[in-house]
Amino acid sequence: MSSTFRSLKVRNYRLWAAGAVVSNVGTWMQRTAQDWLVLTHLTDHNATAVGIVMALQFGPQLALLPLTGLAADRLDRRKLLMATQTAMGLLALGLGLLTISGLAQLWHVYVFALLLGCVAAFDAPARQTFVAELVSEADLSNAVALNSTSFNAARMVGPAVAGMVIAATGPGQAFLFNALSYVAVLAGLASLRKQELFAREGVASRRKGSLMEGFRYVWNRPDLRAVLAMLFLVATFGLNFPIFISTMSVSAFHGGASQYGLLSSTMAIGSVTGALMAARRAQPRLGLLVIGSAVFGFGCLAAALMPHVLGFGLALIITGVAAQTLTTSTNSLVQLSTDPALRGRVIAILLAILLGSTPVGAPVVGWVADTFGPRWALGVAAAAGLGSALIGLRYMVKYRGLRLRREGRRLRYSVQPAAGAAPAVDAVPAPTSAAAS
Secondary structure, eight states, rough: OOOOGGGSHHHHHHHHHHHHHHHHHHHHHHHHHHHHIIIIIIIIHHHHHHHHHHHHTTTHHHHHHHHHHHHHHHHHHHHHHHHHHHHHHHHHEEEEHHHHHHHHHHHHHHHHHHHHHHHHHHHHHHHHHHHHSSSOGGGHHHHHHHHHHHHHHHHHHHHHHHHHHHHHHHHHHHHHHHHHHHHHHHHHHHOOOOOOOGGOOOOOOOOOOGGGGGHHHHHHHHHHHHHHHHHHHHHHHHHHHHHHHHHHHIIIOOOOOOHHHHHHHHHHHHHHHHHHHHHHHHSSOHHHHHHHHHHHHHHHHHHHHOOHHHHHHHHHHHHHHHHHHHHHHHHHHHTTTGGGGGGHHHHHHHHHHHTTHHHHHHHHHHHHHHHHHHHHHHHHHHHHHHHHHHHHHHHHHHHHOOOOOOTTEEEEEEEEESSTSOOOOEEEOOOOHHOOO
């Protein structure tokens, strides 16, 4: 089996991955249908309302942070996941029945988004760290990247299918499919061989103050502070593509639900590519995060300037590769460099930044799209990506002694990973004059 897919050799991981890919398709169908329901059925193309839904859905990642990471560290993650996945399936069923019956109102979507966010806040850190119980430490980075590949492969299928379902029958059936999809992941969890799970190290203590250990650990690690600051900037103002794509599709390109679904799937092509590239790497590097942030910024800028939908779709592919490189590599880097006893809490902080920053950024980006147009909203995302790259460069210069030099047509950089160690040198091809223009 290719090194890219080496984690699939493990039976427990295969079962988990099979159930997850079905559930992920349903998740993307619901996300697409939910945004379209709010934008075109319950409001008159109000991007701010879409931003509020995103804020309510992802806000609990921040509000419940002291509890969610500790739950992932203390509780049986398999049982916790079975509880959260069941609850999310029931919520999808409830919203689907409301929508099909014609009773759904905007406040209903707000309530369901908030409830889903509360459950997902406990689900996400447990799901991310549960991977360490399915595969060995040597395969952890690969398994994390394959999880992202699964999520984004579903992103290619889910929005496109949702677009067709919405055009044919309305958004309610997409919610019902998502509810049904949770059966797959629950069946996978129930079929795992407990004796083949990898033992957890350093289960969290219950002593007073343990809730703050994760924060203190991150604060005392300049590398983690820099990585999480980079993620915060991009996640807050850049990863709001339900707003970007829906408003560009409706306002700039005057398309319908099918076009919106296809554009969402187009971006997923780049996301899958980025995740597979991450799966091939043995170890993620911070320099890669800097490059990913910069490419993300320029990709958003290109998308904002595209006059036609085809060019916009191509720009989304580039942006998807960069976004997935940044998020997947950040997840792997943080998990591999964190004390196992604190991993759940540190990953909860990461997920709170990745998803919980949406309550800050989504309403702002939605307001920019409503007030100045969707192209300006993408400009905000471009600035966030470039700002993130600058944060990474500052860390590498200050703490790693980053130095640049040119050798022929290659730009080489050297960093010092540890005191007394030989500097690591990497090469980046210098741009040709055509590429630079």
